[in-house]
Amino acid sequence: MKACLLRTPAKIESNPLQCVEVADPIPSAGQVLVRVRVCGVCRTDLHVIEGELPQKLSPVIPGHQVVGTVEELGRGAMRFSKGARVGIAWLHQTDGTCEYCRRGEENLCDAPLFTGYSVNGGYAEWIVAPAEFVYPIPEGLADEHAAPLLCAGIIGYRCLRMAQLERGAKLGFYGFGAAAHVAIQVARYWGVDVYASTRDSRHQVLAKELGAKWAGGTTDAPPEELDAAIIFAPAGEIVPAALRALRKGGRLILGGIHMSDIPSFGYDLLYGERMIRSVANNTRQDGEEFLKIAAEIPIHTRVQLYPLAETNRALNALKNDAIAGAAVVQVQAKN
Ligand SMILES: [Zn+2]
Ligand SMILES: [Zn+2]
Numbered sequence: 554m555k556a557c558l559l560r561t562p563a564k565i566e567s568n569p570l571q572c573v574e575v576a577d578p579i580p581s582a583g584q585v586l587v588r589v590r591v592c593g594v595c596r597t598d599l600h601v602i603e604g605e606l607p608q609k610l611s612p613v614i615p616g617h618q619v620v621g622t623v624e625e626l627g628r629g630a631m632r633f634s635k636g637a638r639v640g641i642a643w644l645h646q647t648d649g650t651c652e653y654c655r656r657g658e659e660n661l662c663d664a665p666l667f668t669g670y671s672v673n674g675g676y677a678e679w680i681v682a683p684a685e686f687v688y689p690i691p692e693g694l695a696d697e698h699a700a701p702l703l704c705a706g707i708i709g710y711r712c713l714r715m716a717q718l719e720r721g722a723k724l725g726f727y728g729f730g731a732a733a734h735v736a737i738q739v740a741r742y743w744g745v746d747v748y749a750s751t752r753d754s755r756h757q758v759l760a761k762e763l764g765a766k767w768a769g770g771t772t773d774a775p776p777e778e779l780d781a782a783i784i785f786a787p788a789g790e791i792v793p794a795a796l797r798a799l800r801k802g803g804r805l806i807l808g809g810i811h812m813s814d815i816p817s818f819g820y821d822l823l824y825g826e827r828m829i830r831s832v833a834n835n836t837r838q839d840g841e842e843f844l845k846i847a848a849e850i851p852i853h854t855r856v857q858l859y860p861l862a863e864t865n866r867a868l869n870a871l872k873n874d875a876i877a878g879a880a881v882v883q884v885q886a887k888n
Contacts, residue, residue: 557570558570559612563602570865583685585684586623591620593881596871600810606670614676617641617645617703618700619642621638621641621884638690639690640703642688642840646666661834668680675882676864688840693848701735702735703840707843712785713783718781721745724745728786731879734878747766750791750798751786774797782795784809801827803827810833867882
């Protein structure tokens with residue numbers, strides 16, 4: 554099969570993914586073999602490719618927002634029938650036995666596997682995954698519009714839940730890429746007002762189009778005190794600015810898997826019972842709940858399509874803030 558392979562982490566500007574022929578994967582017991590139709594591009598791919606996350610598998614096929622069809626069932630994989638349209642996300646598998654898994658916090662599992670990082674991902678024609686960690690994709694969502702929901706969407710949803718929002722709440726977003734452009738639609742659906750802070754003026758325009766009450770630069774003070782804020786951008790220097798915008802008792806949620814160092818700041822920014830919480834991965838329940846809500850709203854994603862051979866170009870565009878919405882790699886031509 555054709556696949557985009559990363560051998561050694563390097564800056565994306567050097568186009569480190571090589572589009573080559575590799576052996577087709579074979580489903581083991583409990584796994585399904587999925588023919589990839591599309592795979593969404595996520596900032597975490599950049600962290601994997603550029604080595605900000607320690608290398609787990611080499612070579613590795615990145616990509617963890619896969620939409621495709623089940624084509625073969627491994628022994629005992631009963632959950633889907635052949636031809637089912639499914640999604641494969643970042644959380645590839647957990648051990649199911651550690652104290653976090655037993656506590657229902659499988660997103661914090663001590664021995665997890667991650668798609669496109671510790672096992673091969675979706676920038677390829679075929680992929681295998683445990684059936685129990687695969688999501689049915691609701692009807693009515695086109696492949697390329699469903700793909701960005703699988704990481705950007707699910708993680709954004711978990712961030713929104715952690716922010717504990719009530720109707721009428723004032724919520725800040727820092728960074729307005731793939732995750733935020735989905736999360737704002739859920740927030741609006743819940744009757745929450747969104748204030749978007751982002752360095753790129755095109756992203757400010759997109760935020761306004763999607764119903765943000767206000768959009769401004771990253772460190773501009775929003776016109777109202779915020780009940781909660783979510784930082785999607787991987788920049789630690791935003792933390793003090795976001796704390797400054799929060800009311801007493803407000804919550805600051807950090808949505809990224811990687812962030813540059815947070816500069817020191819005075820205790821007064823945190824005092825007043827403000828809280829900071831990171832979000833790490835997601836549980837399958839988050840994914841199932843979110844996909845249900847996404848179909849109910851329904852969420853519209855803005856996508857920019859790239860062919861598999863141009864995955865490097867898609868990732869360069871993401872790094873340069875040149876994507877309005879989400880980038881999606883189209884692996885299989887549309888019928
Ligand atoms: Zn575990
Ligand atoms: Zn992701």
